[in-house]
Amino acid sequence: MQKLVLLGGGYGNMRILLRLLPNSLPSDVEITLIDRTSFHSLKTEFYALAAGTVSDHDVRVSFPVSEKLHIKYGEVVEIDTENKEVLLEGGEAVKYDDLVVGLGCEDKYHGVPGADEFTMSIQTIGKSRQTYSTLGDLPSNSVVGIVGAGLSGIELASELRESRPDLRIKLFDRSPRILRDFPERLSNYVKKWFDENDVEVISNSNITKVEKNMLYNHDDTIPVDAVVWTAGIQPVAPVRALPGEKDSTGRVILSPHHHLPLDEHIYVVGDCASLPFAPSAQLAEEQAEQIVQVLKAKWNGETLPVKLPDIKLKGFMGSLGKKQGFAYLADMSVTGRIARLMKSGLLWYYKKHNG
Structure with missing residues (x-):
């Protein structure tokens, strides 16, 4: 049985789970998700939790439930690339065949x-x-x-x-x-x-x-x-310790297929990956789509193109309290109530399709 291990239950790895489960995972592959909490956190809404305008429950989404998914709770302290295992706080080691690192960032x-x-x-x-x-x-x-x-x-x-x-x-x-x-x-x-x-x-x-x-x-x-x-943010310590080149912000420089240039079994998704965009949930999800494409090709013995299509982002949205907002979409600026409604609608849609 091949072991796909996902580190971190953020936006990138949630998208990978959504695309592979329940029916797109080969029968000889099993997934282990490792996270410090028992739920997916909506990091884009942490500002509202800190301000006291939403509850803890409002920024949680349950992880998928599948017999092909094993969830392990713990703090990742080291990625041992030589022995292909992840070391957790307390000394437990988790073996992997392919690893997707989505551990996010910390304050810089x-x-x-x-x-x-x-x-x-x-x-x-x-x-x-x-x-x-x-x-x-x-x-x-x-x-x-x-x-x-x-x-x-x-x-x-x-x-x-x-x-x-x-x-x-x-x-x-x-x-x-x-x-x-x-x-x-x-x-x-x-x-x-x-x-x-x-x-x-x-x-x-x-x-x-x-x-x-x-x-x-x-x-x-x-x-x-x-x-x-x-x-400002920087990758967490286990990511900073990964072998290979980093960019000026400490993010991991990857191959065109989103893995370490010298290790095709370790992928990095989300805030820790060096990409030509500012880190965002949208970017992590788009990158995850391509990682799924790469993994499926590998499992099926297919040849990948030398270069995957360029990632294209739709823009961004922000809120100014509960009634006003701003957005930049398709080179257009949107402000006011409609921008806030768009952001609220996107959050509702995300929860509906991921919860």
Whole structure:
């Protein structure tokens, strides 16, 4: 029996399970999924969990149930490529014939002193719960600093504004304008929403140090009661330790078929893979589609094309609280209520077809 082992129950490996189960898996192949939790977490919604506008239950989806799928709960500490096994916390080893690594990322602090110790995170469901607990307990008029004005920072700031109108929120953006890589219409819309809802956007920021109740932006000291870090990610330690070349962000450089160039049995999907796009759930799912194609060809003894088709993304969507949003789809900017409804509809569709 061939063993396909999936590390991490994120968007990429969920798509692989959806495509292979129940009837597209050869009879001589079995799948083992290893994850630290007993459910698939909707990472794109962690900002809402941290802000307190959704419950823990709302950001969970059950893993598929199949006699061909074995689920093992544990923390991956090492991938032993020489012996083709995954080592778990506690010492257990899981053998594999083919491995898909989808362990996701952790916060990257860019060497900023104190950032690891004195900031909160929304990178995992557990850390998002802790962030919610801290933010929810803050007294009125407390100052919350959110470092990083990418999609996660924007959505967290706007959601927190709706759930805690009594807080003072400061959003630190390293760039001169918010969403600078997208049309100015989107940037202006998001900035206007923040201005109208009393979220202070601090552009051209450079956080140089974090202390308890204090942020250092350039030479300025800014008193804060809590800080959430959304200013960058890096692959988790077991992925960083994989052999082979990494890009400037630490992500694994892959072959055209999404496996390690020197090991055709190890695939990397999602946030840890070096691809010409910013990490996203959509990208992980599109990459997973191609990994399934490669695995099926291998199992059937078929020859793969030298190069797979280029991955094409449809765009992105973001929310500004529960009533407003923004999107960039097919080179078109969409803002307002309709953009928010589109994002809500996509989430409903995902839960319906994956739960």
